Amino acid sequence: MKNDITLKLHADKLIRMALEEDISSEDVTTCAVIESDRRAKADLLCKQDGVIAGLSVFERVFQILDPEAEVEFHCQDGDAVTKGQLLAVVSGNAHAILSGERTALNYLQRMSGIATYTKQTVSLLEGSSIRLLDTRKTTPNMRIFEKYAVKVGGGYNHRYNLSDGVLLKDNHINAAGGVAAAVKAAQEYAPFVRKIEVETENLDMVKEAVEAGADIIMLDNMTAEDMKEAVKITAGRAKTECSGNVTRENIEKLKEIGVDYISCGALTHSAPILDVSLKNFFPYPL
Numbered sequence: 487m488k489n490d491i492t493l494k495l496h497a498d499k500l501i502r503m504a505l506e507e508d509i510s511s512e513d514v515t516t517c518a519v520i521e522s523d524r525r526a527k528a529d530l531l532c533k534q535d536g537v538i539a540g541l542s543v544f545e546r547v548f549q550i551l552d553p554e555a556e557v558e559f560h561c562q563d564g565d566a567v568t569k570g571q572l573l574a575v576v577s578g579n580a581h582a583i584l585s586g587e588r589t590a591l592n593y594l595q596r597m598s599g600i601a602t603y604t605k606q607t608v609s610l611l612e613g614s615s616i617r618l619l620d621t622r623k624t625t626p627n628m629r630i631f632e633k634y635a636v637k638v639g640g641g642y643n644h645r646y647n648l649s650d651g652v653l654l655k656d657n658h659i660n661a662a663g664g665v666a667a668a669v670k671a672a673q674e675y676a677p678f679v680r681k682i683e684v685e686t687e688n689l690d691m692v693k694e695a696v697e698a699g700a701d702i703i704m705l706d707n708m709t710a711e712d713m714k715e716a717v718k719i720t721a722g723r724a725k726t727e728c729s730g731n732v733t734r735e736n737i738e739k740l741k742e743i744g745v746d747y748i749s750c751g752a753l754t755h756s757a758p759i760l761d762v763s764l765k766n767f768f769p770y771p772l
Contacts (some may be wrong), residue, residue, distance in 0.1 A: 489642075497630060497631070498593060501543065501547055501593075501629070502582070502683040503594075505547065507588065507649045508585075509667065520584070520769060521560070522579075524579075525578065525579060525580060526577070526579075526580075527576065527766075528576045528577060528768070529575055530557075530572070530573040530574040531763055532568060532569060532572075532760075533761035533763055534569050535759060536602035537566070537567070537604075537605045537638065538561055539563050539570040539599030540593050540594045540634075540635065541562065541573075541574070542563070542624060543597065550586075551585060555578030556578060556582070557574050558574060560572055560574055560575075562575075563638050564639075574765065576622040580769045582717050583591040584767070587680040593680075594760075594762055595694075595760055596632070596635075597638075599635075600636060601760075602638070602667065602760050603639070603757035603758070604636050605639040605640050607750065609747070610741075614741045615746075618641045618747075618753075619643070619646055619747050620642075620749070621749050621750070622644070625754070633646065642737050647736055652682045653685065653704075654683065654684045656668065656685060659685075664694070665691055666694055666698040669682060683704055684698075684703055685706050687706055688712070692705070696720055700724055701724055702724055702726070702727055703724045703727070704749075705728050706730050713743045713745065717743065717745060725746045726747070728740055729748075729749045732751075733750070733752045733756070737750065
């Protein structure tokens with residue numbers, strides 16, 4: 487992450503939790519084989535082609551364990567990387583490097599996998615003005631990292647959390663007594679700076695949402711034909727978002743519908759990791 491304030495304010499506590507999960511009392515293996523006052527270096531190597539993301543998080547893991555740890559980067563977030571490439575050199579306390587290795591790699595592999603999958607998916611929308619959005623279908627306690635990785639890959643963030651905007655889904659609409667009633671309630675309750683989005687399942691709901699003054703109409707699991715008709719119904723009065731089981735394999739079929747946005751939960755819940763590893767560990771005395 488490029489914002490140091492965000493990293494220290496929000497990410498640090500999550501990174502510490504991940505380290506505490508992996509080190510309950512001590513790293514017994516490392517303590518057994520190497521003295522605590524040794525320093526060391528290790529190479530961060532790429533094991534497959536992709537897009538790198540999360541380098542500052544990778545670095546922060548080691549700095550939390552050793553404030554004097556340093557990482558010399560040979561790439562930056564968003565770069566295309568290739569198998570066998572030297573990405574960085576880590577130096578610092580030997581215990582900190584060995585004890586933080588798995589946690590640091592877990593973050594980097596996960597975030598780079600998301601950035602890679604996002605980049606591949608965005609490329610399928612070339613030639614259109616559609617923006618690819620993520621969702622809240624993120625790993626618990628990983629949202630700040632996963633949504634950042636989507637941006638690195640060329641995607642855009644949907645609302646970050648439940649406080650970020652109004653999204654009236656089927657259960658909210660049922661509770662309110664219908665689309666119009668739900669939109670009216672949201673307009674009266676939510677701050678005026680919050681957008682109001684309505685999830686619709688058919689064209690009647692689209693018409694009702696537009697007439698009620700919704701800012702964004704989500705077209706949820708509709709057929710291509712119905713979505714094209716929904717775009718005509720909105721006629722620019724609201725933004726349109728296609729949603730529902732969108733993947734890298736089927737997204738190209740949605741380019742011609744005319745929606746403004748396509749949201750894709752697969753960006754965060756189904757992206758495979760990008761394989762990277764820490765090799766050539768070399769300890770030396772202080």
